[in-house]
Amino acid sequence: MNVELRGITKRFGSFTAVNNVNLQIRAGEVLGLLGENGAGKSTLMNVLCGLYAATEGQILIDGNPVSFAGPGEAIRAGIGMVHQHFMLIPVFTVAENVVLGVEPTGPLDHLDLVQARAQVREINDAYGLEVDPDALIETLPVGVQQRVEIIKVLFRSADLVIFDEPTAVLTPQEVVEFFAIVRSLRDSGKAIVFITHKLGEIREISDHIAVLRRGEIVGHADHPDAISEADLAELMVGRPVSFDVKRNPNPPGEPLLEVADLTVLNNNDDVAVDDISLMVRSGEIVGIAGVQGNGQSALVEALTGLTRVAGGTVSFKGKDITRASARERHRMGFAHIPEDRQRTGLIPAFSIAENMVLDSYYDDRFSTGPTMRWDVVNKAAAHAVVDFDVRTTSVFDAVSTLSGGNQQKVIVAREMFRDTEFLIASQPTRGLDVGSIEYIHSRIAQARDEGDGVLIVSSELDEILALSDRILVMFKGRIVAEFDGATADKATIGLAMAGRYEGAAA
Amino acid sequence: MSGNKRQTDGMYESLLRRAAPDRTAWEDLVVVPIFAVVVALLLGAVAMLATNVDLATVGRSYVALVSGSVGSFNAISETLTSAIPLTLAGLGIALGFRAGMFNIGAEGQLLIGGMAAVITGFSLPGLPMIVHVPLVLLVGALAGGLYAAIAGWLRAATGAHEVISTIMLNLIAYRLVDYLLRLDFIQREGRSDPISKSVLESAELPRLLTWLDPNLRLHAGVFLMIGAVIFIHWLLFKTRLGFEFRASGENPEAARYAGMRAGLVIVLAMGLAGALAGLAGANQVSGVLGRASPGFSAGIGFDAIAVALLGRSHPWGVLLAGLLFGALEAGGRQMQVDAGVSIDLIGIIQALIIVFIAAPLLVRALFPWGFSKARPSAKE
Numbered sequence: 077m078n079v080e081l082r083g084i085t086k087r088f089g090s091f092t093a094v095n096n097v098n099l100q101i102r103a104g105e106v107l108g109l110l111g112e113n114g115a116g117k118s119t120l121m122n123v124l125c126g127l128y129a130a131t132e133g134q135i136l137i138d139g140n141p142v143s144f145a146g147p148g149e150a151i152r153a154g155i156g157m158v159h160q161h162f163m164l165i166p167v168f169t170v171a172e173n174v175v176l177g178v179e180p181t182g183p184l185d186h187l188d189l190v191q192a193r194a195q196v197r198e199i200n201d202a203y204g205l206e207v208d209p210d211a212l213i214e215t216l217p218v219g220v221q222q223r224v225e226i227i228k229v230l231f232r233s234a235d236l237v238i239f240d241e242p243t244a245v246l247t248p249q250e251v252v253e254f255f256a257i258v259r260s261l262r263d264s265g266k267a268i269v270f271i272t273h274k275l276g277e278i279r280e281i282s283d284h285i286a287v288l289r290r291g292e293i294v295g296h297a298d299h300p301d302a303i304s305e306a307d308l309a310e311l312m313v314g315r316p317v318s319f320d321v322k323r324n325p326n327p328p329g330e331p332l333l334e335v336a337d338l339t340v341l342n343n344n345d346d347v348a349v350d351d352i353s354l355m356v357r358s359g360e361i362v363g364i365a366g367v368q369g370n371g372q373s374a375l376v377e378a379l380t381g382l383t384r385v386a387g388g389t390v391s392f393k394g395k396d397i398t399r400a401s402a403r404e405r406h407r408m409g410f411a412h413i414p415e416d417r418q419r420t421g422l423i424p425a426f427s428i429a430e431n432m433v434l435d436s437y438y439d440d441r442f443s444t445g446p447t448m449r450w451d452v453v454n455k456a457a458a459h460a461v462v463d464f465d466v467r468t469t470s471v472f473d474a475v476s477t478l479s480g481g482n483q484q485k486v487i488v489a490r491e492m493f494r495d496t497e498f499l500i501a502s503q504p505t506r507g508l509d510v511g512s513i514e515y516i517h518s519r520i521a522q523a524r525d526e527g528d529g530v531l532i533v534s535s536e537l538d539e540i541l542a543l544s545d546r547i548l549v550m551f552k553g554r555i556v557a558e559f560d561g562a563t564a565d566k567a568t569i570g571l572a573m574a575g576r577y578e579g580a581a582a
Numbered sequence: 583m584s585g586n587k588r589q590t591d592g593m594y595e596s597l598l599r600r601a602a603p604d605r606t607a608w609e610d611l612v613v614v615p616i617f618a619v620v621v622a623l624l625l626g627a628v629a630m631l632a633t634n635v636d637l638a639t640v641g642r643s644y645v646a647l648v649s650g651s652v653g654s655f656n657a658i659s660e661t662l663t664s665a666i667p668l669t670l671a672g673l674g675i676a677l678g679f680r681a682g683m684f685n686i687g688a689e690g691q692l693l694i695g696g697m698a699a700v701i702t703g704f705s706l707p708g709l710p711m712i713v714h715v716p717l718v719l720l721v722g723a724l725a726g727g728l729y730a731a732i733a734g735w736l737r738a739a740t741g742a743h744e745v746i747s748t749i750m751l752n753l754i755a756y757r758l759v760d761y762l763l764r765l766d767f768i769q770r771e772g773r774s775d776p777i778s779k780s781v782l783e784s785a786e787l788p789r790l791l792t793w794l795d796p797n798l799r800l801h802a803g804v805f806l807m808i809g810a811v812i813f814i815h816w817l818l819f820k821t822r823l824g825f826e827f828r829a830s831g832e833n834p835e836a837a838r839y840a841g842m843r844a845g846l847v848i849v850l851a852m853g854l855a856g857a858l859a860g861l862a863g864a865n866q867v868s869g870v871l872g873r874a875s876p877g878f879s880a881g882i883g884f885d886a887i888a889v890a891l892l893g894r895s896h897p898w899g900v901l902l903a904g905l906l907f908g909a910l911e912a913g914g915r916q917m918q919v920d921a922g923v924s925i926d927l928i929g930i931i932q933a934l935i936i937v938f939i940a941a942p943l944l945v946r947a948l949f950p951w952g953f954s955k956a957r958p959s960a961k962e
Contacts, residue, residue: 382839403841414839423833430825435840437825446821458597472600 077138077154077235077267078102079124084133086119086291093119095291096133100284101236106258106268108282108300110275110312112509113480116291117271121238124269125157126150156234158225160241166214170207170224171196174231199230203260218367219250226257237261238269243277247367248537248570255281273312273510275305287311313510328360328545330393332498332529333379338388340374348374350553351388356498356529361520363544363561364533367573371553372533373415376502379531380412381405392498406435409497411523413487413504415533417480421487424476428468429457431475432490456493464489465515481512488516492523499523502533517543537566537573551575605954610942611894613952617945618892618938619906626931630923643921650916651909657916659791659800663870665908666803667692667862667882672889672900673814674858679895680818681851682831687733687748688859689883690755695726695860696867697759700874701768703781703867714784719806719864726860727853729755734852738845744852752883760876770873778874787869801869807901810858815897817854827851859883888936907932 079101086094094116101107111117122128124135126144134141137153144150164173171192180188180195196209205223213221222242229237239258243251258281262268272278278285279300287295287308295311297303309317333356340349348371356362366372377383379390381402389398392408400408414420422431433442433453442453457471466485468478475483484505491499501520505513520543524530534540540547544561549572557572559565571577623644630640651661671688678685699722706714733751736742762768763776770779791798818824829837830847838844862882867874889907893899914928938945946953 380839381841401841402839406841412839419833420835420839423829423836425832426829430829434829434836438822443822446823448820448822448825450820454598455594458594461597462593469596470599470601471597 156229669904696863699864722864727857730856
C-alpha cells in the first residue's frame, strides 16, 4: 500500500500544528519521521489514523483520495498504529487482547478463542514474533508487550504500520530485536512509519527520513547515509546542537554519600533494592543505568528519605542519615529532581511561584510565624525563572500551562536555586526537547563543577554516558556492573542492563 | 550597563504582573452557578405544575420565596439566621475539599459540638456572659474537632477512607445524642421525652435586632460567620499550613515528595473542619434552639456539603452559597404558608442546583448565549 499526504494542514483555533505537509509512504519501505516534542509528529499521524480531520489537504491511498470519519475507518483502510503507551488489559491473555473489539464469535455470542489463538500463531510465524498466545499480559516483559501491540495491528490486517516513539520503553537489546521485527514487516511489503526524536535510531532503521519542525517538513533525506547526525539535529532543532556536555576535569573530592548494604521493600513487601552499596564523592557524577522497573525508584525514594529502608545504612558526610526525613535531608542540602514531574514533581494547578517553594516554603526567608511571605516568594520565583530560562509571561501562571521542558526547568530551578551539596536526579530529561535537554544537562554538570555530588538515574543510556564520571548498572534490585564514565562502551552497558554481563560487579 | 539593569528590572516586573483572569475560568466560577440556580428554579416550577399546582399558585409561591427571604426585615433576619450554621459547616467541608478530603461527617460533628455546647451552657451558672458565650462556642468547636479528628486519624494511620468512617461516625453521633438526652444530668427535669435542659441566659448568643422588633431572631453568630470566612481565607491562602493543605489536596504525592507530613495534614484538616461544624452546632443551640433534642442538627451538616460545592470551596463563595441556601430556607417557609406548597420543594431545588453545578457542560449547552464561543482548544 502506498500512501501520499498532500498539503496536509491541521489548525486548532489560531494555532497551526501541522502546516502544508507532503509525504510519500511506500510499501516495503520504512519512513523515519524525526522531530522534537511538539513539532507536530503526533498530530500529523493522528490525521492519518482518522483521529483528527485535516483542516486542509488530502490523503491518497494508492492514488485514490480517501477521507476518514474516525479511527475505525482508517483501520478498515489498512492503517494501524502502535502507540507509545500500550493499550492492553493486563489480566487478559495475549489472544484475548489481540481480538479485543473484533472478537470472532459463534452462535449466541460465544467467544471463539480457539480461532483467535490460531490467528495469533499464524501472525507469530509469519513475522517471527515468538509470542505465546496464552500468556497473561502482566507476566510479559515490556518488549514482548510491544509485540502484542504489533500483532493487534496486523490482526486488523494493516498494510501501513505507524510506530510512535517505539523504543522509549525498550532495553538496548530489545531495540535490536524490535528492529529485526520492523525489517521483517518491511520485507513482507508493509509500509512503515517510524516516529522518533532519537537520531541514531532513525538512521539505523529508515529508508527515507523526513524532519518535522514547528509543523513543517524542514528536511528530507532519501537515504539515511546521505545526512549526518549533526545535520539531522540541526534540522530538528533549528540551530547547531552540541551533544557533548562540557565537563571540567576536576578530580572528585571527599566521599559525600555512602550507602552500605541497603535493602528496600516495595509496597507489596517484595525486595525492590537488594543489598546495594555505593558511594558518591563531591564533585562527581555517578550515573545509574538500567531498564525502568529494576528498583531505581525505590533506591531514589530511600536515598531521599521518602520511604523506610528494610536494612542497611545511608550516611552523608560521615553522619548516619538512614532515618532522616525528606525535609531533614532537604535542609542538609539534598536536591531531588523526581522522575515524574506531573505526578510527584509539581502541582500542575498551582502557580509557578507556588511550585518554586513547594519544598522550601517553611524556610524563614519565605514565611514569618504562621504566615507566608508571598511577596518575597514571588520575587524569588521571578529571579529563578530568569536564571533558569523558564519561558513564561508571569510567575502567577499555572504550571500546567507550561510545556514539558519548561515544567522540568521549574523543578530544576526549585531544587538548584540555593546552596546544595548533593543532587539526585531521576530521569531528569524524560520526554524533553533537545534544547531543554542540553540546558538541563549543563546545569547538572555545573552543580558538579561547583563541588556537588550528583547521582543520576536514567533509562536513557545516552544521557548516562553524556554526564557520568562513573556508571553503575542496576538489574533486578542489584548493582551488577560498574564502569568508568570516560571509557564505558554502550554495548557492554546494554548487556549489563539486560542482566547478561559477566564482568566483575561492583 | 545601567540600561541593561533597567531592562532586567523591567523583566522581573512583568513576570510579577498577574494576567487578567481567564474568561472561561470566570464563567465557570460565576456564570455557571447563576444559571444553575435559574434552571433549578425553572425545574422546580415544572415539578409543581406536574403535580397539579396551577400556574397562579406557582407564581404566588415564587413571590413568597422572594418576599420570605429578602422582602422584609424579618425575612432578612431569618435568611441570615439560617445562613450562619450552613456557612460555618460549609467552610469546614470546603477546607476538607481543599486538603483533598471528602468529609461527609459534618452532621455528626455538628451534633457532638452542639451537645457539648449545651452541657457547657446549662451546667455553669454564675458565669458572666462575656466568658460563658465564648466558652460554649469553644467547647462546641473543640468537641466537633476532636470527633472529626477520629476519622482523620483513622485515615492517616490505617488508610480507612474518610467517606466511610465519617458516615459511620454520623450514625454513632445520632444515637449518642439520643442516649445522652435521657441521662438525668442532661434531661430536662419533669420531662419523659428526650430533651435537654435549656442553656442559661448567660450562654445565649445575644440577639441583635430586638430593638427593632422583639421577634427578630438574628443573633451575634452572624459576626462569628463573617469572622470564620475571613479566618479561613487567611488560613488557606496566606499561611504555611494553608499551603500544605492546598498542596496535599491538589497532589498528595507531590506534597509528600516536598517533605510535607501527609498524616499530620490529614488529621489537622479534619480536626479544623470538625471544629467549624462543631461551632455551627454550638451556634444553633446557643443562638437559636436554646437546648438539644434528637436530631437537632436538622440536616444542616448535609446541606453544608452542597453549600461547599456551590461555593467552589472558596471561603467567600461558601458565604454566598450559605446566604443563598439560607434565603431558600427562609423563603421556603414563607412559600409553605402563603401558597401551601410543601417546603420539600426547596429541598428539590437545592438538589437541582447542585446537579447543575456538577455538570457545567450541561449548563453551557442549555445557555449557549451566556458563554464565550471558543472553548480553548486542547493543546497538542
